[in-house]
Structures are given as structure tokens and as C-alpha cells.
Amino acid sequence: MNEYDQLWQQILNDLAVVFSEELYIDVFEPLKKTHKYANGQIFVLVPNEFIKNRINRFYINKINELAEKHYKKVIRFKFVTEAELVPEETLISPERNLSIKYRPGNLNRTYTFDNFVVGKSNNFAFRMAMKVADQPGTVANPLYIFGDVGLGKTHLMQSIGNFILDNDIHQKIMYVKADGFIEDFANLLRRERMDDFNQKYRDIDVLLVDDIQIMGGATKTQMEFFKLFDYLYQQNKQIVITSDKPASDLKNIMSRLTSRFEVGLTVDIQVPDLEHRIEILKRKLATESSDIHDIPNEVLEFIASSFVTNIRELEGALKRVLFYCLANNLELTVESVNEALEPLLKTKRKSDSLNENNYDKIQSVVSDFYGITIDDLIGKKRHSKYILPRHISMYIIKSKYNIPYKTIGSLFGGRDHSTVLAACEKIENEIKQNLSLKIAIDTINKKIDHFTQK
């Protein structure tokens, strides 16, 4: 018996106690085995629509609650009839010629909830994404996911699409990067093929738009996107958007759009801590097709400590280590891994130390400009003569280097993510209304450019 059948058996035992014998025999007894497991869902085959509807209407919440109790992880049960198990391939027209990796709607099938490693930094985002996928269009619309580069926004967004498609293969999902949308819209203007455009974007159930910040400045595209957004929203079609910043921070995106983004639910993904990064490495290692499936802990720790802020880089480092050690027949030790990663680490060290020097320079230019000491700039004093320069320095570091808010916080005496985020937002908003502040920051920026280019 596999683990999903075991879990189902435990749930059946509980259901037999919770419900009357008559009901149990009618509804649950025929459902002996699970059919398959995919992307966080266990499928159970039911004999007919009647039983399926009965379970979905009255018992599904209890079943999922028991599943979480026994399994200790988020998992869902899905009850399907034989007729619903149409193989996906039969629904794809041959001319679409989709590769094995991609599914209808431009979805990358490798991005699933299953292989998304959950930790403190992404737990809330993950849970909300699961809820949205479970009940598209009803729980949170739009779902707005933001976070720094390479932290799993696309992965989570596409997991939603894959989950919905696993549930109902007839759902029409459309995943698009914002630049793809801009291009489609430009083609539409050139060829005046509004019907094609509308069919692609309006005749859908779920819209997933990645990296919305790229739409900044593309005013006509934004106007078209605004119309599309309203059209889908009015019909309760689920919309999911990702971005590298909160909606209120988006530059050159019209406010009627950003305010729409804020109507739903905003979740963020932070930089994972060391333990979480090691867990990600372990899970990636298990799926790598290399012969190496076991790496000493100290080696994993070494890799995870060297690549902190971007999971894409972390994955790349692991791949390089595996190839390098296999090709050179090396044992996986910290020394050989260091050797394998040396070229990557060298470039990283160079750019990190350049940037670190530049953060110092920014702090020193700002404190000079306002006639305060660096200690007061980064310290805890709450007087306004220190607070404004402190906030300005944080804002300038974020806008120049786009490093995580938490990292900026560490440059200012260990302040947390939300303090830095609030400071950056405050300055960003004030610049719009306060001309003298804008002039001051322009002047500071010129001085910084002068020093950092030396």
C-alpha cells in the first residue's frame, strides 16, 4: 500500500466513526483506493456524478481537514469520475506542438506545489497560492505575489496554473510574462487583429501575468491590460500577478491599475534562511538526473552559505558542482566544491565587495550632506535630523542596487525588512510632492555617482 492509500485508509477509518453506518456504506465504502497523486492532490475515483457531488457538497471539508491532521502537510483530495480522467494529450490540438515540458496556456509543467520547498520566507505566500488554486476566482482576486529576483515567484504562480489544470483539464489558463503581453499588443496594433488578441486573452479562465513591473512606461499596453483586467475580474476569473515590488511601489504604472492590484491579496516571498536553502538543495539533488544523490551536510552548508539571495543561483551552483565533480572524478568535499565554484564565487565576491564599498560610500555621502556622523545615520536615535537621512540612504541603496530589504536593514544596525520597506516607500511618495526633497536626493545621487565611478 502506498503512502496515499495509507492516508486514505486512515481517513476512511475516521469517517466511519464520524458518520452513520448507513451513510458510510452508501458514500464511502465503494471508494477503496486512491487513483493517483499529482501536484499536492490525491485523486480518488468515484462511481458516478451523484456520489461525487454529494462528497463535494457535504464532506470534502471534513476529508481535507482529516488529511492535514494525518499527513501534517497541506494536501487535498479530489474526487473524479472515470469520464473526467481524459488524458491531457487528447485535448491538445496537434498543430500546437507543445513540448513535453509545456502544457496548454504556456505553463511549464515542472513548476508544481509539490516541488516548491516551503519555509518561513514563503509559507504564507504558499498557503495562499494553494487556497487560490483550490477555489479560483473566489478567495483572493487578484493574488499579487512580490519578492526579489530568483526567489520563486514564477514557480509559485505556475504551480497555481498546473494545480487548476490537474483538477480540471478543460480550464483555460494563460501564463504570460509582461513583456510577452507588450509584444502581443504591439502586434495587434500593427496588424489590427483584435479578434486574435481577444481570443487569446479574454477567452480564458485564469490569467497569470509575470513580472508586471516590466509594463512600467508602456502606457498604451497598460490601458489595454486595464480593460482586460476589468473584463476578467467582472466575470470572477482568477488573476495572478507577480512583481519585484509591492504594487504601491511600481514605477510608471497607472494608479488605476495599481489600485486594482491592491484590491485582492498581496503576499511576499523573502530570502530563505540557511536551513531552508539547504532543504532546497536536498530536494533539487533528489530530482537531478546525476548519479550523485547524497552530498555530505557540510558541503550542502558550504553551497547554501555561498549563495544566499537568489535560488536560481543556488540551483546553478549545485548543477555546476555535480558536473564538475563527475567530470573530474572528484569526491564531494568542501575543497573540491570550492574548486568547482571558484569562478562563480570570484565574480560574486568582486561584485559583492564593489557593492559593499558602494553602500559605505552612499552612507558617507548622505551623512556628509546632512552634517551628521555615520554612527548616527545607522544608529537608533529617533530625532528627525537623523531619521530623514537614514531613510534617504536606505531608499538610494534600494533603488540603485535592488538588494533585499532585509540586507539593507543589516547595513543599518540590523533593522528588519518592514522598517526598510516603509522607509523606502515613504521617501518614494514624498519625492512626488516635495520638490526640495527631490532636488536634495538628485544632488546626493550625483555626488554618489561621482564617488562610486572613481
Ligand SMILES: Nc1ncnc2c1ncn2[C@@H]1O[C@H](COP(=O)(O)OP(=O)(O)OP(=O)(O)O)[C@@H](O)[C@H]1O
Ligand atoms: N521554494 C522553492 N522551492 C524549490 N525551488 C524553488 C523555490 N523557489 C525558487 N525555486 C527555484 O528557483 C528558480 C528561480 O525561481 P523563479 O523563476 O520562480 O523566481 P522568480 O522570483 O520568478 O525570479 P525573477 O524575479 O527572476 O522572475 C526556479 O528554478 C525555481 O524552481
